[in-house]
Amino acid sequence: MAIEQYSSALLEKAVNEFAKLPGIGRKTALRLVLHLLRQPASEAEAFGNAIISLRANVRYCKVCHNISDTEVCEICSNASRDSSLVCVVETVRDVIAIENTGVYRGLYHVLGGVISPMDGVGPADLEIDSLVERVQNNEISEVIFALSSTMEGDTTNFYIYRKLSQFDVKLSVLSRGLSVGDELQYTDEATLGRSLINRTPFKGVRI
Amino acid sequence: MAIEQYSSALLEKAVNEFAKLPGIGRKTALRLVLHLLRQPASEAEAFGNAIISLRANVRYCKVCHNISDTEVCEICSNASRDSSLVCVVETVRDVIAIENTGVYRGLYHVLGGVISPMDGVGPADLEIDSLVERVQNNEISEVIFALSSTMEGDTTNFYIYRKLSQFDVKLSVLSRGLSVGDELQYTDEATLGRSLINRTPFKGVRI
Numbered sequence: 001m002a003i004e005q006y007s008s009a010l011l012e013k014a015v016n017e018f019a020k021l022p023g024i025g026r027k028t029a030l031r032l033v034l035h036l037l038r039q040p041a042s043e044a045e046a047f048g049n050a051i052i053s054l055r056a057n058v059r060y061c062k063v064c065h066n067i068s069d070t071e072v073c074e075i076c077s078n079a080s081r082d083s084s085l086v087c088v089v090e091t092v093r094d095v096i097a098i099e100n101t102g103v104y105r106g107l108y109h110v111l112g113g114v115i116s117p118m119d120g121v122g123p124a125d126l127e128i129d130s131l132v133e134r135v136q137n138n139e140i141s142e143v144i145f146a147l148s149s150t151m152e153g154d155t156t157n158f159y160i161y162r163k164l165s166q167f168d169v170k171l172s173v174l175s176r177g178l179s180v181g182d183e184l185q186y187t188d189e190a191t192l193g194r195s196l197i198n199r200t201p202f203k204g205v206r207i
Numbered sequence: 208m209a210i211e212q213y214s215s216a217l218l219e220k221a222v223n224e225f226a227k228l229p230g231i232g233r234k235t236a237l238r239l240v241l242h243l244l245r246q247p248a249s250e251a252e253a254f255g256n257a258i259i260s261l262r263a264n265v266r267y268c269k270v271c272h273n274i275s276d277t278e279v280c281e282i283c284s285n286a287s288r289d290s291s292l293v294c295v296v297e298t299v300r301d302v303i304a305i306e307n308t309g310v311y312r313g314l315y316h317v318l319g320g321v322i323s324p325m326d327g328v329g330p331a332d333l334e335i336d337s338l339v340e341r342v343q344n345n346e347i348s349e350v351i352f353a354l355s356s357t358m359e360g361d362t363t364n365f366y367i368y369r370k371l372s373q374f375d376v377k378l379s380v381l382s383r384g385l386s387v388g389d390e391l392q393y394t395d396e397a398t399l400g401r402s403l404i405n406r407t408p409f410k411g412v413r414i
Contacts (some may be wrong), residue, residue: 009276010265023238024239033258044258047255048256048259049255055251057217058218066214073214073215
């Protein structure tokens with residue numbers, strides 16, 4: 001199909017910008033732009049300005065490299081959190097996911113990705129040196145690896161493990177097993193096998 | 208689920224703005240915002256400015272009420288198009304859809320919706336009077352109704368038909384029948400019945 005013809009260059013430009021976003025095709029882009037057109041001018045302006053101001057003013061915490069409005073993020077500067085616990089994650093989104101579980105009260109370290117030679121990402125492109133430095137210079141008792149359960153995630157885990165094993169710090173990794181609510185028959189063999197090997201003592205309550 | 212916690216107010220604001228768009232949930236909004244964050248600042252700025260400038264500078268053609276950058280849109284001011292033919296549509300999106308077929312060389316009239324008492328939309332909220340005026344004051348030979356095939360669309364067709372029947376103008380409506388590529392057994396009864404009643408002479412070519 002040829003590119004659609006619009007009667008307005010302004011409209012076309014806005015649609016083109018939206019269509020650059022991942023997962024947004026030209027039809028969806030047009031729908032979103034026409035929606036914004038039906039809103040009051042102030043709404044569309046607030047939308048545009050929120051994006052511009054975020055990109056222009058965004059900062060990353062100098063301790064954990066999470067997105068932050070301040071030099072040190074809210075999590076790192078929160079005195080009620082356990083600063084001896086550091087959870088290593090790939091991205092900002094993983095921080096949000098773990099925060100939403102409500103069960104973690106330690107700090108984070110955002111690597112910015114995982115080691116992936118296929119994508120040209122090596123250890124130097126990630127915040128690994130700053131993690132080693134952090135463990136070296138602070139009172140950290142445990143580092144939790146919370147990377148994706150993929151080849152690249154496992155490689156990165158192992159790389160960091162080699163770097164950190166010289167220090168007196170406990171290293172742990174997220175448990176792998178059945179998802180909560182999963183039926184056994186639909187679980188893949190690798191996960192089911194791992195959940196058998198890593199079986200935990202039965203405590204008489206549903207976990 | 209509680210609203211997610213972000214470590215940055217700027218991030219939260221941008222996500223909130225994206226999540227206001229139709230069909231975009233908070234998770235998708237976060238994904239889009241983080242994508243924009245990974246782009247160069249100039250890209251994010253171009254995105255925001257395209258929206259703001261569209262909303263601030265958008266105009267509607269004074270003849271057909273289509274979106275336009277000028278007082279009279281490109282279609283209405285195109286001398287090579289047949290100005291005796293006017294196609295009545297609901298929205299700007301319908302103009303684009305018909306233009307993309309490549310088979311129509313007449314002009315348009317964008318109503319801005321259909322009569323829908325349930326949604327509080329009456330004839331006075333639509334560009335119906337301006338259509339009547341247009342037919343009255345111009346050399347228009349045919350008006351084509353291209354509204355949705357719904358109760359509201361049919362009501363609007365009939366309302367406009369009553370208004371225009373006093374003039375010497377041909378009134379026609381888009382044909383209804385099988386979609387191109389449809390299999391007979393999966394076509395709904397109403398459409399199949401209509402396509403039987405409105406059967407057309409067989410011309411020996413695939414239509």
